Amino acid sequence: MGKAFVILALVISGNLFGQVTSESTASRILQNVLDSLENKYPKVIESPEKYRFKIVFTEIKRAKEKVTLETVGFRMNEKEYLYPASIVKLPTILIGMEEYNKIHKIRPRVTYETLLKFNKEKGCMPTAFSVKIGNKLEYFTLDLFTKQMLAVSDNDAYNRMFDFIGQQQLNRRLKEMNYQNGKIIRKFVLNCSLDQNRISDSYVFLGRRNEWLYNRRGITNEDTILTDSTYKIGKAYEGLDKKIVPRPFDFSRQNNMELVDLHKTLNGVIFPKSEFAHTFDITEEQRKYMIHNLGKYPAEYGLDFNPKEFPATYKKYLFFGKDTNTTYMNDSLSRFRSFNMVGLSFGCAIDAAYIVDLDSGKEFVLTVGIYANEDEVINDAKYDYESLAYPLMKDIGRLIMNQLPENKENVEYLRGFIGEVGLKR
Secondary structure, eight states: OOOOOOEEEEEEETTEEEEOOTTSHHHHHHHHHHHHHHHHOHHHHHOTTTTTOEEEEEEEEEETTEEEEEEEEESTTOOOOOOOGGGGHHHHHHHHHHHHHHHHHHOTTOOTTSEEEEOOSSSSSOOBSEEEETTEEEEOOHHHHHHHHHHHOOHHHHHHHHHHHOHHHHHHHHHHTTOTTOBOOOOSOTTOOHHHHTEEOOEEEEOTTSOEEEEEOOEEOOSOOOOSOOOEESSEEEOTTSOEESSOEEOTTSOBOOHHHHHHHHHHHHOTTOSSSOOOSOOHHHHHHHHHHHSOOGGGSSSOOOTTTSOTTTTOOTTTTTOOOHHHHHHHHHHEEEEEEEEEETTEEEEEEEEEETTTOOEEEEEEEEEOOTTOEETSSOOOIIIIIHHHHHHHHHHHHHHSOOOHHHHHHHHHHHHHTTOOO
8 A cells, every 4th residue: 555645635515515534435546546556667756856746536426316526636726837838728718708698698699609700909919810621721719719619729829818808807707706826818929028918919809891890999908917936846947048047937928727716717627616626707608618619529520630630539647547449538538528628738738628438437537637747857858758747647547447336327328428518428
């Protein structure tokens, strides 16, 4: 038996929210997972602070209409910085939905599928109203941006949604919702300064005859977005001139999102009544739309994504890893669904996923973060994703799945849930 790890545990059932002992079922499952990982990934378990390794796990117990959620974590409250990368797209989409709802209320002709044109003025983004995906031209809509982000983590779609909302509103909402140190202050655009990221140029929603349905002028965030805290990673970094700078890379002027808040964000979509969740001002129809698109594989979106570039397991790290074995994956993809969002950059890998087994009735929510960069050089594109991050995340997902008891009575519910949100078995 391995060492005893410090595990924080919470039980949530309806409005119940309280401390439980480390002897809870979820705690025992996580303890067993950590013991197993100690054998295969001893460096990570012996020095979790070096790898900034964190886990948040929610066990789901269903008995007819009653659902009990037990959330436990390993180092989930440690303040070690992990660059969130693309996983900030999940709260960005949800805040974007809130902004859309405000517009739709006063301009009912504006829908989530209405053509949207952006104009280049003082900001970083060019004038545009369409994008080519594969061999097909797609016109900008909020629906398209959402699907691009959830399907293949598209950066340009995120940049447009960022400008639709505006930097100020993004960060005000994070603060209002009590995201710990949460900030989304940068688009994913090279050579876009911090001050330029404050600027979101004008846009206009266009009707079928190109008539203006709603427009917003360019806006600039005047709020303070920087903090006194500094987040430094690595021992050196590669500069824009390709030369190595012998000091840690400072991330204090980059986006930030605590792992526990990412878990709460996903929990809020799947289990909006949970108290261990961030819940947004969206409709029930929008919530099911989010679940539907979180759970799809790229080929299911109806967009011309290249299957070689974006296979079914693209950005499905937990449980699936990077498996590409066709026979195995075809069987697994018909049985399992992962409703997830990932972040991957600068050696930091994060996946937040709600995973279901449609044959056994098992289900759980899991968020894992790790810094996979043995040489400690940032921005050199030499990271340990293939040798460490992907296999570790796959193993954690499968170890948890294997330990959960079968719940055959839950199979009918889960299959009905999959159909209700518009996915296929």
